[in-house]
Amino acid sequence: MTVRRRILGAMTRRPALGTASLLLPGGLWLVLFFVVPMLLMLGASVMHRGTYGGVEPGFTLEHYRRFLDPLYLQVLWRTAAWSALATAVCLLLGFPVAWMIAASRRHRALLLFLVVLPFWTSFLVRTFAMIFLLRDTGVINSILMSLGVIEEPIALLYTPFAVLSGLVYGFLPFMVLPIYASLEKLDPALLEAAEVLGARPAARFVGVVLPLAFPGILAGSLLVFVPAIGSFLTSDLLGGARQVMIGNLVQNQFTTARNWPFGAAASFAVMAVVLVAVLLSLRLRDRDRDPARRGSG
Amino acid sequence: MPLAQFLRVSKSFGTTRAVDAVSFDIGRGEFFSLLGPSGCGKTTTLRLLAGFEEPDQDGGDIRIAGVSALRKRPYERNLGMVFQSYALFPHLTVGRNVGFGLERRRVSGTELARRVAGALATVQLDPNDFARRHPADLSGGQRQRVALARALVLEPEMLLLDEPLGAIDEKLRREMQLELRQLNRKLGITFVYVTHDQDEALTMSDRIAVMDRGRIAQIGSPAEIYEHPRTEFVATFIGESNLFEGDGGARIAVRPERMVLIAREAALPFGYRFLPGVVEDVIYQGEMLRVLVQLDGNRRCSAALRNEGQLSRPLPWTPGTAVSIGWKPEDARVLADA
Numbered sequence: 291m292t293v294r295r296r297i298l299g300a301m302t303r304r305p306a307l308g309t310a311s312l313l314l315p316g317g318l319w320l321v322l323f324f325v326v327p328m329l330l331m332l333g334a335s336v337m338h339r340g341t342y343g344g345v346e347p348g349f350t351l352e353h354y355r356r357f358l359d360p361l362y363l364q365v366l367w368r369t370a371a372w373s374a375l376a377t378a379v380c381l382l383l384g385f386p387v388a389w390m391i392a393a394s395r396r397h398r399a400l401l402l403f404l405v406v407l408p409f410w411t412s413f414l415v416r417t418f419a420m421i422f423l424l425r426d427t428g429v430i431n432s433i434l435m436s437l438g439v440i441e442e443p444i445a446l447l448y449t450p451f452a453v454l455s456g457l458v459y460g461f462l463p464f465m466v467l468p469i470y471a472s473l474e475k476l477d478p479a480l481l482e483a484a485e486v487l488g489a490r491p492a493a494r495f496v497g498v499v500l501p502l503a504f505p506g507i508l509a510g511s512l513l514v515f516v517p518a519i520g521s522f523l524t525s526d527l528l529g530g531a532r533q534v535m536i537g538n539l540v541q542n543q544f545t546t547a548r549n550w551p552f553g554a555a556a557s558f559a560v561m562a563v564v565l566v567a568v569l570l571s572l573r574l575r576d577r578d579r580d581p582a583r584r585g586s587g
Numbered sequence: 588m589p590l591a592q593f594l595r596v597s598k599s600f601g602t603t604r605a606v607d608a609v610s611f612d613i614g615r616g617e618f619f620s621l622l623g624p625s626g627c628g629k630t631t632t633l634r635l636l637a638g639f640e641e642p643d644q645d646g647g648d649i650r651i652a653g654v655s656a657l658r659k660r661p662y663e664r665n666l667g668m669v670f671q672s673y674a675l676f677p678h679l680t681v682g683r684n685v686g687f688g689l690e691r692r693r694v695s696g697t698e699l700a701r702r703v704a705g706a707l708a709t710v711q712l713d714p715n716d717f718a719r720r721h722p723a724d725l726s727g728g729q730r731q732r733v734a735l736a737r738a739l740v741l742e743p744e745m746l747l748l749d750e751p752l753g754a755i756d757e758k759l760r761r762e763m764q765l766e767l768r769q770l771n772r773k774l775g776i777t778f779v780y781v782t783h784d785q786d787e788a789l790t791m792s793d794r795i796a797v798m799d800r801g802r803i804a805q806i807g808s809p810a811e812i813y814e815h816p817r818t819e820f821v822a823t824f825i826g827e828s829n830l831f832e833g834d835g836g837a838r839i840a841v842r843p844e845r846m847v848l849i850a851r852e853a854a855l856p857f858g859y860r861f862l863p864g865v866v867e868d869v870i871y872q873g874e875m876l877r878v879l880v881q882l883d884g885n886r887r888c889s890a891a892l893r894n895e896g897q898l899s900r901p902l903p904w905t906p907g908t909a910v911s912i913g914w915k916p917e918d919a920r921v922l923a924d925a
Contacts, residue, residue, distance in 0.1 A: 486666065
């Protein structure tokens with residue numbers, strides 16, 4: 291206690307400059323590798339297209355205008371919808387897992403280890419592994435056929451289902467971990483209190499567990515939705531040519547199409563969607579924290 | 588008929604018997620305390636009564652109002668509970684916390700508001716001030732009152748309290764002890780109170796069940812428990828006791844305030860047992876003075892003497908004084924083995 295107070299005292303006595311200087315390395319890093327590239331991209335998105343890639347000087351908004359074409363908006367819409375769907379599926383699958391880990395006393399460390407285990411191999415390799423599962427001669431179809439459930443292989447690979455599976459598989463841990471963190475803090479006595487007061491299991495879940503896990507659910511949803519909307523590897527490998535996501539479009543513009551300005555404009559469109567999602571979740575969180583609206587009556 | 592009965596109830600966790608064939612009755616309207624050190628099984632006993640734990644297979648029966656409560660959910664037992672950690676719902680206002688049980692019972696509108704306000708008033712909280720606040724904005728004592736109101740608003744037959752004053756500072760705790768006792772009298776609700784604090788149990792209870800290693804060591808009124816401790820455990824856990832060898836090798840216990848001290852050279856009064864000793868220390872405790880006396884064979888006992896004013900009329904005992912320390916045989920309690 292006294293040691294802590296002394297440390298706190300020392301920290302507060304120091305002028306603000308001392309604490310601020312701690313931010314310097316991280317701040318520099320962010321300016322150099324985040325703010326500068328963003329500005330470069332912003333610049334590129336309003337300049338003319340270079341013939342062999344790159345940009346030519348001049349100012350134009352034609353790339354943004356071009357993006358408003360229904361063809362591209364449809365890709366953006368599809369991307370947002372798939373990402374939202376993947377987030378929802380991750381939530382449905384991840385919540386029970388997080389609950390189980392939080393409830394388990396003896397195996398908690400092991401279960402958490404298993405959740406992060408997939409990160410030990412690269413995302414690329416894991417996505418390739420999905421191909422071996424999903425393709426016509428893959429594991430799933432082979433088993434179903436040998437069991438006589440189906441005669442012909444079902445088309446799994448290069449379908450929206452494959453892309454969705456890949457997204458869910460790739461980002462599930464990002465949903466599980468924050469929800470686990472919020473459930474782990476939940477005092478079991480709260481559930482017992484609710485039970486004595488007459489709350490059946492469903493009422494305890496809706497009335498106590500869900501509101502208290504809400505920050506974790508929100509964080510997890512953001513952590514799945516944001517990378518999902520920018521992903522291109524999953525749709526590239528599992529979706530084939532027909533299931534293009536906005537990430538593929540951007541990647542394509544910078545590589546084969548050699549249209550840097552349009553790629554930059556498209557990626558700013560993605561960023562706009564992400565920004566809306568983040569602002570929305572902040573609003574939800576603030577509403578959750580605002581005492582006046584948390585529940586009246 | 589007693590309100591609650593434990594009939595040879597046992598509960599094990601793994602290979603540990605937390606509660607071991609325990610039997611007792613709790614009367615209607617009684618303030619009944621379960622007292623014992625941590626790990627004695629008192630909380631498990633309370634949780635068995637609440638329905639959070641089920642007795643072992645063939646682990647006896649728990650009856651509430653004459654009916655077996657086995658496999659009845661907590662909300663089917665007509666009881667309220669106050670938890671050690673308060674267990675207030677942090678996302679709900681004080682008003683919604685108190686109204687939680689009523690909402691589950693489909694009480695709403697003005698009826699709900701009226702009963703919530705009534706419960707808050709019962710625990711001395713102004714409904715207009717507190718109903719819209721959140722638990723995080725309250726002090727420990729206020730949270731405890733909200734937890735009480737939340738349990739009382741359903742007008743249960745029995746209120747279970749699991750060390751509810753453990754996290755509250757000393758002065759407030761004394762106030763709350765008296766207030767809880769008054770609530771018990773006023774509302775006529777049976778209180779079942781778990782504590783490890785013997786003072787608290789003595790202050791508040793009609794009857795105390797002293798628990799030791801999963802069993803009930805003794806059950807009785809505070810006076811019975813204090814003045815006639817049955818075992819060495821009870822004699823030393825509730826208050827202090829000097830333990831001596833009695834006639835025929837039996838263990839006897841004498842309370843420090845029953846001990847008398849006289850100077851070694853003085854004549855011994857008739858009808859007392861005396862042992863020679865040397866004053867080791869005199870401890871000033873306000874209303875009492877505790878005199879520690881070293882006996883032969885490296886044993887020690889203590890006498891608690893009324894403080895008559897150490898500055899005006901100091902006691903003659905100082906460390907090193909040779910004394911005789913004694914007791915009346917009728918103040919000695921013969922202890923059973925266990």
